[in-house]
Amino acid sequence: MELTIIVPVYNVEKYLKDCLDSIYKINTIKYEVILVNDGSSDSSLNILKEYYSLYPNFTKIIDKENGGLSSARNAGIREARGEYLSFIDSDDIIDFKGFQDFFKEGQKLDLDVMVGNMRYFTEDKIGEPLFRSEEIKDFTVGKGTKFFLTLFEGTKCFREEVVDDIYKREFICENKLYFHDNLVHEDSYFTPMVYLKARKVKYIDIAFYYYRQRSGSIMSSITENSINSLENICYMLLSEYIKTDDYGRKALSKLLPSFYKVVLYRHINSGNDYKEKLKNYRAIFKEVKGVKNKNLEEILIYIFPKIPNLLRGLLGKKIGNSQKIPKF
Numbered sequence: 001m002e003l004t005i006i007v008p009v010y011n012v013e014k015y016l017k018d019c020l021d022s023i024y025k026i027n028t029i030k031y032e033v034i035l036v037n038d039g040s041s042d043s044s045l046n047i048l049k050e051y052y053s054l055y056p057n058f059t060k061i062i063d064k065e066n067g068g069l070s071s072a073r074n075a076g077i078r079e080a081r082g083e084y085l086s087f088i089d090s091d092d093i094i095d096f097k098g099f100q101d102f103f104k105e106g107q108k109l110d111l112d113v114m115v116g117n118m119r120y121f122t123e124d125k126i127g128e129p130l131f132r133s134e135e136i137k138d139f140t141v142g143k144g145t146k147f148f149l150t151l152f153e154g155t156k157c158f159r160e161e162v163v164d165d166i167y168k169r170e171f172i173c174e175n176k177l178y179f180h181d182n183l184v185h186e187d188s189y190f191t192p193m194v195y196l197k198a199r200k201v202k203y204i205d206i207a208f209y210y211y212r213q214r215s216g217s218i219m220s221s222i223t224e225n226s227i228n229s230l231e232n233i234c235y236m237l238l239s240e241y242i243k244t245d246d247y248g249r250k251a252l253s254k255l256l257p258s259f260y261k262v263v264l265y266r267h268i269n270s271g272n273d274y275k276e277k278l279k280n281y282r283a284i285f286k287e288v289k290g291v292k293n294k295n296l297e298e299i300l301i302y303i304f305p306k307i308p309n310l311l312r313g314l315l316g317k318k319i320g321n322s323q324k325i326p327k328f
Helices: 016-023 044-054 069-079 096-108 144-150 169-174 186-197 224-238 246-269 275-287 296-303 306-314
Strands: 003-009 031-038 059-064 084-087 113-121 165-168 201-212 219-221 322-324
Touching (some): 003 016, 096 201, 165 169, 186 224, 246 275, 246 306, 296 306
């Protein structure tokens, strides 16, 4: 079995058939599809059973109580038999031909991680492939930490999403790189950890993944749990700082201040007392030697965070407790 495709499903009856139709068009890869129903209360499970009846030889349904996205993905990993793992969200779609080309190229190179690209889309609009720097496009097969750092060189193009990447299952299991059940931003932890551990990574310039932006949903709220989750991720990744190599430390020195400043800005803009968060930001910034990056905003935050926060507001880039759907 070359590939296991894991599809977590929770109350997506409106979009689920589009997703599955795009997956089951794959015809040049020996694959299985693990459909994880994570306690859906709509007709999603019935739809999964319908597709199982159509493709029983390479489909498995896991029907479990609701535990969240991480729990659903981990359930799929435990049952997977494929040499490689792909995670596809059940309201998105793939270009199956691009997916096949992407996988075959990565398979030939025997990669731990095949890094791909995506487009945003709505019912009436499809965006261009998301930005990837020339440094990343020119990156040959290399160590994950070096690739991680390269994501921050030149124009920043680090993104956390796992859905446009494919992973060698043996690599994931050997390094116990499962999704963290208690995190909201599970990809924000999983992806850096993958780069810190991987031996062979490469970007393959194919935008096979179509990431749905739901029309009518202009803003999404940021909960306190979400903010706390991002803060926890910062400290979890900080614990890796002394364990990794120079490439990994330099990458974390760029990533961690950028993550924690979001926590700090959201406290400032919610009117909460932010002194403790500023103290934490300063401690992280010092530990990872953030000043060496010569990032003016992050240095200003260290000194007096209300100045860069004000400038962000004037530029229309305020980081508050709501998140805009990306423009494309």
